[in-house]
Amino acid sequence: MKAATAASGWESVRGAFRSALAPWVVLLIGVPVSLFLFFLIRDSVENLARLQFEREAKDATGVIENRLRSYSDVLYSLRALFASEQPVDRLRFHRFVKSLDLRDRYPGFISLNYAAYVSPKDKTRFEAEVRRDTSLDPQGYPHFSVKPPGERSEYYVIVYLEPMTDYEFALGLDLGSNPMAQAPEKVANALRSGRDSGKLLSSAQPLRVKRAKEVIYLAMRLAVYRTGMPVDTTEQRREAYLGSVGAGFDVEDLMKAALSGDILKYMRLKLYDVGAVDRANFGSSTTKRLLFDSGQSGNGSNIEAAIGAADEDALVHVLPVEIANRIWQLQYIAPRRAMVGQLDKLWAPGVLLAGLLLTVLLSGGLYSLSSSRNRALALAAQMTKDLRETEERFRLITENASDLITVHDPQGRRLYVNPAFGKLFGNPETLIGTDAFNDVHPLDRAQVRKTFFETVEDGRNRSVEFRLLLASGEVRHIESHRSAVLDQQRRVALVVSVARDVTERRRTEEDLHDYAERLRVTSRRLVEVQESERRLIASELHDRVGQNLTGLGLNLSIVASGLQALDKPEIAARLEDSNALLRDTVDAIRNVMAELRPHTLDEYGLPAALRSLAAGFSQRTGIQVSFEGGPARTEFPKTVDLAMFRIVQEALNNIAKHSSADCVEIAISRRNGHATLSVRDNGVGFDPTKVESSDGSGWGLRIMRERAESVGARFSLKAKPNRGVDVLVEYHTETGA
Secondary structure, three states, rough: OHHHHHHHHHHHHHHHHHHHHHHHHHHHHHHHHHHHHHHHHHHHHHHHHHHHHHHHHHHHHHHHHHHHHHHHHHHHHHHHHHHOOOOHHHHHHHHHHHOHHHHHHHHEEEEEEEEEEHHHHHHHHHHHHHHHHOOOOOOOOOOOEEEOOOOOOOOEEEEEEEEEOOHHOOOOEEEHHHHOOOHHHHHHHHHHHHHHHHOOOOOOOOEEEEEEOOEEOOOOOEOOOOOOOOOOOOOHHHEEEEEEEEEEEEEHHHHHHOOOOOHHHEEEEEEEEEOOOOOOOOOOOOOEEEEEOOEEEEEEEHHHHOOOOOHHEEEEEEEEEEEOOOOOOOHHHEHHHHOOHHHHHHHHHHHHHEEEEEEEEHHHHHHHHHHHHHHHHHHHHHHHHHHHHHHHHHHHHHHHHEEEEEEEEOOOOOEEEEEEHHHHHHHHHOOOOOOOOOOOOOOHHHHHHHHHHHHHOOOOOEEEEEEEEEEEEEEEEEEEEEEEEEEEOEEEEEEEEEEEOOHHHHHHHHHHHHHHHHHHHHHHHHHHHHHHHHHHHHHHHHHHHHHHHHEEEEEEEHHHHHHOOOOOOOHHHHHHHHHHHHHHHHHHEEEEEHHOOHHHHHHHOOOHHHHHHHHHHHHHHHHOOEEEEOOOOOOOOOHHHHHHHHHHHHHHHHHHHHHHEEEEEEEEEEEEEEEEEEEOOOOOOHHHHHHHHHHOHHHHHHHHHHHHOOOEEEEEEEEOOOOOOOEEEEOOOOOOO
């Protein structure tokens, strides 16, 4: 019996051990297997992508090589033309090249030419023969000469050239001393090497030619020998050498024609010249010369941006091509991701994700089954701990908060108050269970009770402002926000109130309001005093200075009339100057009086005064000012007329100083009981926010705003940089429009 019990206990222990160990065994096996499959599939996809990339690069290289071979065949066919029995003159050369249809069949060819070998003793005769050649052009070539000028040991002169248009400069050019080549001596060596070997050669020296646009091209040349002469040895070839046929081609056009646009969308191609075939070090990077780069040829390829700076993530394949006794190196570059299909990209991550997910789910299921009871106990303990910590945090927050925090039941009785209430009501514990509405000011109690029970009814949060009446009789202003706490049946079980004493803020706001009102009254009084002083000064100028100047003018006129100009011409001239100066002084006094207190405003009303102001402003500044408004009086109070007149004055002053305007529009309109004054210009404008916020700027705007508000009008401004300024003053009339 004891043995059976012991065996049963041991089996239980073993079962529990296996149950706890199973999730970890699944995890330890599943993760490595998933990673192994991920790397295996990823490497397979990348290898397939590389094989596809190399195959496409090889196919493209084959296309390019075949195209280059066909271009080389053109030169061999041209040499065969010279080897025929009939002599090749300029007309025959022209017809042969035209029959090749280079533009459509051999894109990339710029021109075909024949360069004759000329010795120094035959140079003069050779130039004369070319000048007399009328086989193609009836006028011949009377200005033909070998260029560049100078005596040399031998000349390789271009004498036939097709097409001739845009390449007239090349006729007569000595290729052995070509100033357009980067290294003319290398071109000359290539010509001699081609003469001695009879092979198709290229100097690989880029030539800069200016046609409709400036292009850089390469040239290939093939030696031409006299018909019937032996050419087995170097000496024999030198003896039979007539010259060479050559072709100039634009590498970029050639490559574009050979490659399809689809390849260049995801693959970048660089073409290098790495040296002559017989050079041992042609593969050295120091001898490479870049001939073509699809990433810089303007073909619309985004492959350079796709590869970016991550060169290690790019696929690169290099293939050599032999052409014109030189080795060209084709370098293909493509971003790895461009060679991998969208579905192939997802295989490896999908397998890894599926394997890991399956492993985690299986392991998690086994672990959940084996440890559900422990997890339940741990969860309960954690929840209890969190609840206690939450309660402690709430207690610390509420007891140390400066706000007044209260918890009410649905009837409005206090269930909890925080210590902040002690500052207002003494011991907060005495408030527990009391009616929260008893301490509210009688005038606010109904509103507070109404909002509270609305929250209890619908559960929506609300804010309310009210006054508390303390036992000492002091009144405190309170802002309160109430939030509902719902039970399981979604009914309001508690109402939490968070309030703040804003008494001091209210007092500060009231003080600021009173201060602002006093400032407005003071500003209005200052304006009145200022206008009164202006009126007094204007009156004094009119009554005293004006009368005195008028009397002085009469005296000068009497003296001048009694003085014989023939007797004292100098004094008569002085009197005339004094009279003119007196008239200018009178006009200046009148302008000052108009600025101080325009008599037109008092006698004829605001429209007439604004017309007069506009006319005077235009005369002084040269700025065209138009006025639109009724001829009759505005029937505004005199203070409103004066304020609007001063606002227009200030606006015109600002326009003259800052706007650079040449046109100003002033208008007064009345509609629906509102009168609107508008001053608009077409100047440079400005940003009102920057002007009004800057120190020491915007005083004119502030003065206009203060004048408008002092008479109960509304001032506004519409302004933008380079769009002028529109000043608006709106006044509500009692009679309407």
